[in-house]
Amino acid sequence: MPRWKELPAEISSSERQLLVQLRRLKDHSDLSLAALAGRTSYSRSSWERYLNGKKPVPRKAVEELARVCGTEPTRLLVLYDVAERSRPRAAAAGRTDDAPSASPKSARPLEPAREAEPEPEQERETSSAAAPGPEPEPKPEPEPIPEQRQPESRRPGRTVPLGWLVAVVVLAVAVSFGAGLLTARAWDDDAPAKKKTGSVAAGTGYLRGQTYECAVQRKDGRLRAGHSDTREMLLDINSTGFDVVEAQCLLREKGFDPGVFDGLYDERTKGAAKKFQQAHHLVVDGIIGPDTWRELRR
Incomplete structure (x- = not known):
């Protein structure tokens, strides 16, 4: 009978109890991981991860293991339900095994900003330069027109001042460090x-x-x-x-x-x-x- 790897210390006692029973059932059936993969809908690498506590075992995998080994799955499913309730919500939400993730929707490109319309003064200078006639009197140079700011509605996103962001990160690190010391x-x-x-x-x-x-x-x-x-x-x-x-x-x-x-x-x-x-x-x-x-x- 092969010697199993030590289960990770961070898993709960109910999860550990479930895995001990699944290991015991697999050993008593004298089935290798490859043979188990051939009789169930899960691969050999998946069974290796499940039985060594690297990844939570799905409910369907528990049922199929019991069926292959000729055992009533009711008791194992009770242990599974207890272990399921002890797992973090984030881990329970990612329950699907090797499921392809949906491709994200392509972001809609930003609408290009419209070119600023020429100022009336500039148009008059252009038309006067093109029309034939006597040389116009020199005019004083116009004051520079201030650069137009892009409207708020066309900005790509709301920015946060860098100083505030650094202060929040430093505060979070200090709180975590203090809690760890206590x-x-x-x-x-x-x-x-x-x-x-x-x-x-x-x-x-x-x-x-x-x-x-x-x-x-x-x-x-x-x-x-x-x-x-x-x-x-x-x-x-x-x-x-x-x-x-x-x-x-x-x-x-x-x-x-x-x-x-x-x-x-x-x-x-x-x-x-x-x-x-x-x-x-x-x-x-x-x-x-x-x-x-x-x-x-x-």
């Missing part, structure tokens, strides 16, 4: 407390590469390590977050030590999960789901 300081101040108490809610403030403490205790009849209260989240290879820290702590409490408590579902964590599932007569696939969570919290 956010970074808040994370730095909060990080030690998370490591000591281990009571941060799942999905907030998780830092990769940090080891968290396990303070497992029984509350309301269930074991809890203080990192997550989930009992349904699906965890598999490359899953990250406080849900994984919670599972690692509970595995050690049950006597199946994964060796590390950093929130990364790696091969060691999956091996500990398989041993726990085998000891409790569960499906031994290394994927922590509702059945495994139920046994871990007993």
Whole structure:
């Protein structure tokens, strides 16, 4: 079975859960990406982008993958709807895959400005120069006629003073920089407390590469390590977050030590999960789901 690439850290947990299930379905079908492209309406490169989290997977692709693998798509479509609601509106608006963009309409050329009509004084000078007769008396040079301004209606567009534009850009950069400093300081101040108490809610403030403490205790009849209260989240290879820290702590409490408590579902964590599932007569696939969570919290 090929090893999948790690999913991008910026995608939501619901999107990650959907992709984990699609990967698992594809692996169990023993179909390669090329074979999958031959049986669906999506290319091999499209499936590679979808399953590695590079591009949101369309709803139709989820249905076709379930059909090709002989699985009822209802559960996958529920996961898809949850992931769809967690995506930004801008990403949901650009849902179509590889769709050709409509060619922009050609801009209408500006109407050429009309030539200024000659001044009456100039016409009189021209006609007098052409008519035969005695040489006219020299006249004083006329004052220069001021240049006519182009009417407002014929200007190509409204311009903004350069000084105002520079001031707005500088202000926006300063505000963004200040907000970034405040956010970074808040994370730095909060990080030690998370490591000591281990009571941060799942999905907030998780830092990769940090080891968290396990303070497992029984509350309301269930074991809890203080990192997550989930009992349904699906965890598999490359899953990250406080849900994984919670599972690692509970595995050690049950006597199946994964060796590390950093929130990364790696091969060691999956091996500990398989041993726990085998000891409790569960499906031994290394994927922590509702059945495994139920046994871990007993």
